[in-house]
Amino acid sequence: MPLSWVRAKEPFRFFSRLSLTIITGKKVKNVRELLDEIKQAPDGVIYQHTHRFLQEYQYWIHEPPNDFSIWVSQALKNETLGEKLSAIDTVRYRSLQDLRQALVTTLEKYFKQGGQDREALEGEEFSLLQTVRFSLPTTYQAQDLLEFRDILKKISLSSLYLHVFEARLRPPLGKDDFSHWLEGELEEKGLAKQMAKLNPYTQTLEGLRQEILAMLDRRIAEFHG
Amino acid sequence: MARLEEYRDIIGPQLLEELEMLAQRLQGKTMLHVNSTAVGGGVAEILNRLVPLCNDLGLKTRWEVIKGGEDFFAVTKKFHNALHGDAQIILPKDYQVYEETVDRNLSEMSLEADVFLIHDLQPAALIKRRSKDSRWMWRCHIDLSHPQKEVWDFLRPYIEKYDACVFSAPQFSQKLTIPQVLIPPSIDPLSDKNRELEESEVSKILDRLNIPTDKPLVTQISRFDRLKDPLGVIEAFQGIRPYFEARLLLVGGSAADDPEGAQVYQEVVERAKGDESILVLSLPPTSHLEINAIQRASTIILQKSLKEGFGLTVTEALWKGKPVIASAVGGISQQIIHKHSGILVHSIEGTTYWIQRLLQKPEFAKKLGENGREHVRNNFLLTRHLRDYLLLFLFAQTREDEFIRL
Structure with a gap:
């Protein structure tokens, strides 16, 4: 069947994710205070300290970082707890609420197991910041696989980031936008499955774009072949 | 002065497109920057380049400079040092000079705009004439973490009349009743100091x-x-x-x-x-x-x-x-x-x-x-700075603090 015949009823509309950072003015100086703040902070605070890094360092292949783990390791010199916090796989959770709960569970378990607390030196307190997220519709929309591939070459990395990773935090689906659309509109179950497995911590966002393009090219070649 | 198009090869076409799309959301709005000097210093350097780029995006943007005599700038220099944490002797007359100069500017300056970005302390009190429909943001370029109390007590009521204020780093901020936004400064990759050289x-x-x-x-x-x-x-x-x-x-x-x-x-x-x-x-x-x-x-x-x-x-x-x-x-x-x-x-x-x-x-x-x-x-390039300002204006318009659909 020629590829051009497979047209989506609902086109894929590409959006961009932009953000502004708010200084909340709140600071914590030990793990206990951090735990209290994580429990009650707005979602934007959790987002800021678990997702900011990925956007600011788009060119870098790095470990799954969150600001909490870095601060606990470096300012509080608590490398064991820092390691446990950094092992929380940010992109595995299906909502910010789930991610928050994972952080809370790790910190509470630390205290239950008799973990000690210490205070950061003056000037090394943790400043809580909050992200305001903006969703900006782009002019791009795709109705079939060819259009989808061609647009993917042009979109910004923040758009790619939004649809592949941040979408996974959006309840109730908890899955990336690309695989949802490919499966639901184009019946591309195989592609959708591959897409759902993408991990931001194994390559740069540009590398990720190239990987998705290669998947699409292979699929398109199958059609033509 | 560099046009927006000249940044394409440096930042890529996608980011340029994002800037254009953001600007579309602000079409018809007029913007006004006010600071204390047209030449010299980092703020004037940035505004000299930023204001033409805003106009390039179709946003009617003006830049005014507050006018004052030697006495006014001597007072604001003292205030500046005091806000930096360097203790100053402040006389009652100093506050009077500041207020009178700002009032004179208010009667002479054209304050017609939808969005105001007021830079640093010299023009901060212009806020006293804000209209209901306009949005006012205060851009603080200095480290305000350890201000001399009496000067900060004088300025703070003005600052808290703004819709939001902007700091360059979290550690430079103060506890305030208005939202505080983090926008780092930037460099211009096309300026003489940064452009490519053979x-x-x-x-x-x-x-x-x-x-x-x-x-x-x-x-x-x-x-x-x-x-x-x-x-x-x-x-x-x-x-x-x-x-x-x-x-x-x-x-x-x-x-x-x-x-x-x-x-x-x-x-x-x-x-x-x-x-x-x-x-x-x-x-x-x-x-x-x-x-x-x-x-x-x-x-x-x-x-x-x-x-x-x-x-x-x-x-x-x-x-x-x-x-x-x-x-x-x-x-x-x-x-x-x-x-x-x-x-x-x-x-x-x-x-x-x-x-x-x-x-x-x-x-x-x-x-x-x-x-x-x-x-x-x-x-940290100028185009990111421009994008953040556009987002700031949209933030001030909607007053949502978590998620904004454009």
């Missing part, structure tokens, strides 16, 4: 300045100020010998109008006397091209400050792909991740160690420089 152009400038390039250049560019620790830099550099051959270059601004600067310059010259590997150079404040060439010719750039604002000299060096060794103070840790996009140090000994390491491992040094440049491209 190797021949760099050589010509270095020849003119009598800077030999027979050995690797280790450079610190900063005004001659004790907080930049130039003597510590000399000590750190001298520690690398006899193992390494290099030349230290300390470049600073002209010290003619700054008595303490002149004194520090003399101390530096005195300390460097007899050491042929150390060059001390004082350049006029307009030497942007010269600074650019020196940074590009350097093997390593240092910024061993004891205290720092945001540290735009670090941003400039990173943008040129240079390995930077800098103190973990002020905004520098926002720019450098240790051993990834540069080196963060805390002591003279640490600085010596890392100069040696980077001279010894040029491939590692090169990688640091490349990462630093990409980090600046993503986060």
Whole structure:
């Protein structure tokens, strides 16, 4: 069947994710205070300290970082707890609420197991910041696989980031936008499955774009072949 | 002045498109920036470039400068130092001079706009005439973390009338009843200080300045100020010998109008006397091209400050792909991740160690420089600054604090 015949009823509309950072003015100086703040902070605070890094360092292949783990390791010199916090796989959770709960569970378990607390030196307190997220519709929309591939070459990395990773935090689906659309509109179950497995911590966002393009090219070649 | 289109090759077409789409959301709005000077200083430098770019995007943007006599600027200089935490003797008359000058400006200045961005303390009290429908933002370019109480008590009621205020780093902020937004400063990749230079152009400038390039250049560019620790830099550099051959270059601004600067310059010259590997150079404040060439010719750039604002000299060096060794103070840790996009140090000994390491491992040094440049491209160029201001205006319009659909 020629590829051009497979047209989506609902086109894929590409959006961009932009953000502004708010200084909340709140600071914590030990793990206990951090735990209290994580429990009650707005979602934007959790987002800021678990997702900011990925956007600011788009060119870098790095470990799954969150600001909490870095601060606990470096300012509080608590490398064991820092390691446990950094092992929380940010992109595995299906909502910010789930991610928050994972952080809370790790910190509470630390205290239950008799973990000690210490205070950061003056000037090394943790400043809580909050992200305001903006969703900006782009002019791009795709109705079939060819259009989808061609647009993917042009979109910004923040758009790619939004649809592949941040979408996974959006309840109730908890899955990336690309695989949802490919499966639901184009019946591309195989592609959708591959897409759902993408991990931001194994390559740069540009590398990720190239990987998705290669998947699409292979699929398109199958059609033509 | 550079047009927006000229940034396409540097930031890529996607980001340019995003700027255009954001601007579409603000079409029809008029914007006004107010600061205290049209020339000289970082704020005027940024506005000179930012305002034309806003107009390029179709946003009607004006820039006004608050007018005042010597007495007004003497008072605001005192206020400025006081907000920085440097205790000042403030007289009741000082507040009066400030209020009267602002009132005079209010009666003379055209305050017709939908969105206002008021820069620093000099024009801050203009807010007293705000209209209901307009949005006012206060842009604080200084470190406000330890202000002198009486001056802050005077200014704070004005600041809290704004819709939001903007700081360059979280640690510079204050507890306030209005939202505080984090927007770091930026550099312009097309300015004389940062634009690409041909190797021949760099050589010509270095020849003119009598800077030999027979050995690797280790450079610190900063005004001659004790907080930049130039003597510590000399000590750190001298520690690398006899193992390494290099030349230290300390470049600073002209010290003619700054008595303490002149004194520090003399101390530096005195300390460097007899050491042929150390060059001390004082350049006029307009030497942007010269600074650019020196940074590009350097093997390593240092910024061993004891205290720092945001540290735009670090941003400039990173943008040129240079390995930077800098103190973990002020905004520098926002720019450098240790051993990834540069080196963060805390002591003279640490600085010596890392100069040696980077001279010894040029491939590692090169990688640091490349990462630093990409980090600046993503986060500290003028176009990012412009995008953040557009987002700030949209934020002030909607007053949502979590999620905004455009």
